[in-house]
Structure formats: structure tokens, C-alpha cells
Amino acid sequence: xxxxxxxxxxxxxxxxxxxxxxxxxxxxxxxxxxxxxxxxxxxxxxxxxxxxxxxxxxxxxxxxxxxxxxxxxxxxxxxxxxxxxxxxxxxxxxxxxxxx
Numbered sequence: 001x002x003x004x005x006x007x008x009x010x011x012x013x014x015x016x017x018x019x020x021x022x023x024x025x026x027x028x029x030x031x032x033x034x035x036x037x038x039x040x041x042x043x044x045x046x047x048x049x050x051x052x053x054x055x056x057x058x059x060x061x062x063x064x065x066x067x068x069x070x071x072x073x074x075x076x077x078x079x080x081x082x083x084x085x086x087x088x089x090x091x092x093x094x095x096x097x098x099x100x
Contacts, residue, residue: 014058021051
């Protein structure tokens with residue numbers, strides 16, 4: 001049980017680090033746009049996107065160990081969106097789950 005706790009704690013720590021990059025970058029973008037300094041926000045948008053892609057890759061690796069109904073075969077993508085920037089379609093497997 002201790003090993004499971006250490007594993008989940010490590011995963012939570014990794015996700016927290018990735019979310020910090022996303023949230024922090026978006027907060028800087030919001031403040032700069034509010035101040036009329038939008039000329040240099042692309043690097044912060046790039047940082048947010050890179051963190052989101054790393055989080056998606058981590059999720060993909062974790063799903064490799066999930067049962068088939070929840071694993072990467074059910075989702076088949078790095079992020080749960082429609083591929084065109086829109087929301088994901090409902091996944092019929094379980095309530096509240098979505099898939100690409």
C-alpha cells in the first residue's frame with residue numbers, strides 16, 4: 001500500500017508541475033493583454049501549449065496500464081478533444097467519460 005501511495009504521489013506531483021506551467025503562462029498572457037502588451041505573449045502561449053502536450057503524453061503513458069475500456073485504445077489520442085480544437089465527443093463506455 002505504501003508503494004501505491006508513493007506512486008500516486010509522484011504522479012500527482014508531476015501533474016501539478018505541468019499544470020503550474022499552463023496556469024502560470026495563461027495568467028501572464030491575461031495580465032499582459034490587459035495591460036495592452038500583447039506583442040510578446042506568443043512565448044507564454046508556447047510554454048502553456050508545451051506543458052499541456054507533456055501532460056497529455058503523461059496521460060497517454062498512464063493509460064497504457066489501464067484496462068482496455070479505459071486504456072489508450074478507447075481514447076486513441078494524446079488529448080481528449082475532437083481534433084479541431086473543440087470539445088470531445090461523449091464516450092459511450094461510462095458516464096462522464098469522453099474520447100476522441
